[in-house]
Amino acid sequence: MKPRHKRAAIIAGGLAAISLAAFLVLNAFESNLVFFFSPSQVAAGEAPKNRTFRVGGMVKEGSIDRKDLTVSFIVTDTAQEMKVSYTGILPDLFREGKGVVAQGKLSEDGLFTASEVLAKHDENYMPPEAQHAVDEAQKTIKTLQ
Template identity: 85%
Template sequence: MKPRHKRAAIILGGIAAVSLSAYLVLNAFQSNLVFFFSPSQVTSGEAPKNRTFRVGGMVKDGSVQRKDLTVTFLVTDTAQDVRVSYTGILPDLFREGKGVVAQGKLGDDGHFMATEVLAKHDENYMPPEAQHAVDQAQQTIKTLK
């Protein structure tokens, strides 16, 4: 084989290897991608039926029903509600009237079967360092006026 042919074969082999690697990475990325939808989007049909996604909002007051380790509750965005079922141990921060994000799949009947439930902490909480920075920024704005 001539040196020119060897060099062309190595270049083509390198391009093929890079292309295959890029395809595998993008395929893995797409299969692990999880989208977030609000209850209004889920009830309007924007959420996929056979794919895993996340739904988030507030746990509606008075909607939590427990039976052994299975918990059923409503997630609301104040406009629409989505019924969620989860079997397992809920996070300590899970409460009625508090924020929650559930990951799972939507059934054909519109019932969301969660495989993971994440409770959100209070939105008013801010680390002391961040609060101090915000306070200083507001003081600077007031002095410039």
């Protein structure tokens, strides 16, 4: 084999290895990507079906229902509401009227089954995605009035 052919084979093999590595990295990244939606966006049908996503807003006052380790509650962005069910131990800062982000899947009957629940860490903080969703819902309500 001529040196020129060896060099071409090495370059082609290197490009194939780099392409394979890039494909595997991008595939892993895509499968772990989780998007955020507000209850208004979920109600509008923008949320993916049969795929994990996050929903956030405020826990509606008087909506928490506990049965053993299963807790159901309503997340609202003040324009729309969404029922969430979670089985497990909730964060200590989880309360009615406070910001929350839940990660999980939406069932066919509209119930969001959460696999993880995140609560705000002090009285001045709300996750940026949840704050933005609440602000957008408030703007929508004001324009409709």
